Amino acid sequence: MRQNRRNVLIMIHALYGGGSERVACNLASALAETCHVTIVYCNETEQTYPLDPRCETVKMPWRSGSRWGIPGKCAAYLERIRFVRRLKKKRNIDVSVSFLIQMSMINVLSRYREKVVTSERANPRKYQPQWFNRTRFIYAVSDYVIFQSEQVRSLYGKRIQSHSSVIANPVFVNSPADSLREHRVVTMGRLAEQKNHAMLIRSFTAFHRLFPEYTLSIYGEGSLFDELEGLIRKEKVESSVFLEGNHEDVHEKIRDAEMFVLSSDFEGLSNALLECFLMGIACISTRCEGSTDVIRDGENGLLVDIGDEKGLTEALCLLAGDPSYRKKLEKQAVADSIQYAPKNIMEKWEAVLFDVPVNKE
DSSP states (O other): OOSSOEEEEEEOSOSSSSHHHHHHHHHHHHHTTTEEEEEEEOOOSOOOSOOOTTOEEEEOOOOOOGGGHHHHHHHHHHHHHHHHHHHHHHTTOSEEEEESHHHHHHHHHTOOSSEEEEEOOSOHHHHOGGGHHHHHHHHHHSSEEEESOHHHHTTSOHHHHTTEEEOOOOOOOSOOOOSSOOSEEEEESOSSGGGOHHHHHHHHHHHHHHOTTOEEEEEBOOTTHHHHHHHHHHTTOTTTEEEEEOOTTHHHHHTTOSEEEEOOSOOSOOHHHHHHHHHTOEEEEESOTTHHHHOOBTTTBEEEOTTOHHHHHHHHHHHHHOHHHHHHHHHHHHHHGGGGSHHHHHHHHHHHHHOOOOOOO
């Protein structure tokens, strides 16, 4: 498609973990078909997301410098900025792409001659409010900004919006939902406050009194494991609610479920939601960022207000009590999910990175 192989630098904290890291690795692998791709990361933890072997990874120095106070922290940041700038110069980088706020700050301050693209993966007012004003600077001086939802994009003024767009995550699923389902409700995500699994457990408990044949499986790990385990015991639903941990074959594990629930207080755009959309599992979500771009309430899924425990219970009851309606939502979700196919998402990324027109067919 292009005669010259461009040099692309992708900056991310780690090669494992959450949705941002997964999207970065998927983007790098897709670009490796036509570009020289270098990934700069800072976390030493073992790589878990697959990468095309043509991608080269480079570890960035990441001393905190905190023991010397503010001057030490500033010196540590300058070290990272100089490191990345030297790398950009040495590899003659044409385009640099950064995910998450701190990496994006380093990206714009280490600019050499390349096109700088930054990507906001959530709502900074909620997950890192102390950094929100800094993001205004970061995104104003970026050449282009990628957001995951219109809600987050709308937080910024016209200057930033004029050189930005919304691109969803690509969806990779190998296991469509089973034709025959079990009476299961599932969710996937880190066991963290943001995900509000506690509300889901309480809502499911109320739902379970009316539909005792159902179970709830929560896939993921995190700091709230013990707290959620205690809540399960408190609600006396140990035989119906299960903390399943992480599974590489999670799609295989959930393909027999009737419902997926995203109970988050805030998101960027939930990969788990998109994956269940494509699989054909009926989805219920809070009206968090990203979900309101994906779900048309009552047409391809159900939306409830953030923190609305009773509303979530009612949504579960609605789908459990009306299988034909649930199947109607599933069918429409699968039809709508074509826009999140990797090919379509990559076309949008290439349009941003290389000014390549998007195929309108």
